Amino acid sequence: MxxxxxxxxxxxxxxxxxxxxxxxxxxxxxxxxxxxxxxxxxxxxxxxxxxxxxxxTRQALLRATVERLVEVDTADLAERPAALGRSSDPAEVAEAVAEVVRHWATSEGERTKARYELMLEAGRRPELRAALDKAREHYHRLAETTLAAAGAADPAAQAQVLIACMDGLMFRHLTGADPLSGPPERLGDALTDLLRGFAGRRG
Amino acid sequence: MxxxxxxxxxxxxxxxxxxxxxxxxxxxxxxxxxxxxxxxxxxxxxxxxxxxxxxxTRQALLRATVERLVEVDTADLAERPAALGRSSDPAEVAEAVAEVVRHWATSEGERTKARYELMLEAGRRPELRAALDKAREHYHRLAETTLAAAGAADPAAQAQVLIACMDGLMFRHLTGADPLSGPPERLGDALTDLLRGFAGRRG
The missing domain is CATH 1.10.10 (Arc Repressor Mutant, subunit A)
Known part of the structure; x- marks a missing residue:
C-alpha cells in the first residue's frame, strides 16, 4: 500500500x-x-x-513554470565555467561571462525567452515574484563573488550593472538585434574592458 | 471639397x-x-x-503601435542630455546615461514596458522588425558617437555592450529587481568605471 x-x-x-x-x-x-x-x-x-x-488555474500553471525554470537555470549555471567566482584575471572572467551569455542566448534560447516572458508577467502578478527573486539573489551573489575575485572596487553595485549587461545582451540577441554576431573576441574584449574598468578605481 | x-x-x-x-x-x-x-x-x-x-487586423494594430512607440522614443531621446555624443568626460557621460535609464524606467516606464513586450513579439513576427530595427540603428549610432567622444577603444563593439547594459537595467527595474534603488551615485559610479574601462585599452 x-x-x-x-x-x-x-x-x-x-x-x-x-x-x-x-x-x-x-x-x-x-x-x-x-x-x-x-x-x-x-x-x-x-x-x-x-x-x-x-x-x-492559470496561476497554478504559471507558478509551477517559474519554479521549474528557476530550478533548471540554477542547475545549469552550477555547471558553468569554473572562472566564475574564482579567477582574478579580467580576460578569463570576461570569457566565462561571454560563454554564459552565448550559451543562454543560443542553445538555451527557448528557456531564456520564456524567462523574459515570465519576468514581464511577474511585474503584473506579484505572486510569481518569490521564485524569481530567489534566483535573482543567487545570480547576484555569484556576480558579486566573481567581481570581488577579479578585483572590483564596488562588487555589490557593479554586480547590478554586470547582470543587467548580460540580461540585455541575451534579450537583444533573442529579439533580433544580435550583439553576439561578429568575431567572438570582440564581445570578450568589450567585457574585459568593462571588468578592468570596474577594478580600475581600486588601483 | x-x-x-x-x-x-x-x-x-x-x-x-x-x-x-x-x-x-x-x-x-x-x-x-x-x-x-x-x-x-x-x-x-x-x-x-x-x-x-x-x-x-491584429497585425495592423501591432505595426501601428510599434511605429508610434519608435516615433515617441526617438523624439524623447532627442531632448535628452547634451552630454550624449558631445562630452569626453566619463563621469559626465555616465551621469547622462544613468539619467536616460532612470527616465525611461520610471516616468516613461509604461512605454518602456510596452517596448519590451513588442520586442519579444517581434521575435515571433518578423514583419514588426523594420520599425524596431530603424530605432535600434539610431540608438546604436548615438551610443557609438557618445563612446567615441569619451575616448572608447572600440566604439562599435562597446556600444553593443553599453546599450545592452541600459536595456538590462531598465528591464530589471521594471520587473522588480530594482538595480536603480540605493544612492543614485552608485549607479553613476559603476557606469563611470565601465566607461573608463572602455577607454582604458587606448591609453
Whole structure:
C-alpha cells in the first residue's frame, strides 16, 4: 500500500515537471498570449485536459513554470565555467561571462525567452515574484563573488550593472538585434574592458 | 471639397495616433495577452468597434503601435542630455546615461514596458522588425558617437555592450529587481568605471 502511494507521488511529480517543461517551450514559441492549458497539452503530447487536471488555474500553471525554470537555470549555471567566482584575471572572467551569455542566448534560447516572458508577467502578478527573486539573489551573489575575485572596487553595485549587461545582451540577441554576431573576441574584449574598468578605481 | 478631405486625413491620423497610444498603455498594463481591439477602445475611452475600424487586423494594430512607440522614443531621446555624443568626460557621460535609464524606467516606464513586450513579439513576427530595427540603428549610432567622444577603444563593439547594459537595467527595474534603488551615485559610479574601462585599452 505504501509502495503504491510512493509511486503515485513520484508519477505526479514527474508529470507536473513534464507539463512545466512544455509550458516553457510553449511560452518561448508563442508568448504569454499563446500559453493556455490546451497548448501545453499539445506541446507535451498529452491528452487534452491533462494540464488542467494537474494545474487547475492559470496561476497554478504559471507558478509551477517559474519554479521549474528557476530550478533548471540554477542547475545549469552550477555547471558553468569554473572562472566564475574564482579567477582574478579580467580576460578569463570576461570569457566565462561571454560563454554564459552565448550559451543562454543560443542553445538555451527557448528557456531564456520564456524567462523574459515570465519576468514581464511577474511585474503584473506579484505572486510569481518569490521564485524569481530567489534566483535573482543567487545570480547576484555569484556576480558579486566573481567581481570581488577579479578585483572590483564596488562588487555589490557593479554586480547590478554586470547582470543587467548580460540580461540585455541575451534579450537583444533573442529579439533580433544580435550583439553576439561578429568575431567572438570582440564581445570578450568589450567585457574585459568593462571588468578592468570596474577594478580600475581600486588601483 | 479639398479642404474637407484634408480635414478628414488629419482626423484619421489623429485618431490612429490616439489608438496607438492607448495600445501602448494597454500593453504596459496587461501584456500581450491583454492587448485586444476592445481593450484598446476601453483604454482610449472610445466606442467599441473604433479600434477595429481603424486597424482591421491584429497585425495592423501591432505595426501601428510599434511605429508610434519608435516615433515617441526617438523624439524623447532627442531632448535628452547634451552630454550624449558631445562630452569626453566619463563621469559626465555616465551621469547622462544613468539619467536616460532612470527616465525611461520610471516616468516613461509604461512605454518602456510596452517596448519590451513588442520586442519579444517581434521575435515571433518578423514583419514588426523594420520599425524596431530603424530605432535600434539610431540608438546604436548615438551610443557609438557618445563612446567615441569619451575616448572608447572600440566604439562599435562597446556600444553593443553599453546599450545592452541600459536595456538590462531598465528591464530589471521594471520587473522588480530594482538595480536603480540605493544612492543614485552608485549607479553613476559603476557606469563611470565601465566607461573608463572602455577607454582604458587606448591609453
Amino acid at each position: 505504501e509502495k503504491r502511494e510512493e509511486r503515485n507521488v513520484a508519477e505526479t511529480t514527474a508529470r507536473r515537471r513534464q507539463l512545466a517543461d512544455a509550458a516553457i517551450a510553449t511560452l518561448a514559441r508563442e508568448g504569454m498570449r499563446g500559453l493556455t492549458h490546451r497548448a501545453v497539452d499539445r506541446t507535451a503530447g498529452l491528452p487534452e485536459g491533462t494540464c488542467s487536471y494537474y494545474f487547475r | 479639398e479642404k474637407r478631405e484634408e480635414r478628414n486625413v488629419a482626423e484619421t491620423t489623429a485618431r490612429r495616433r490616439q489608438l496607438a497610444d492607448a495600445a501602448i498603455a494597454t500593453l504596459a498594463r496587461e501584456g500581450m495577452r491583454g492587448l485586444t481591439h476592445r481593450a484598446v477602445d476601453r483604454t482610449a475611452g472610445l466606442p467599441e468597434g473604433t479600434c477595429s475600424y481603424y486597424f482591421r
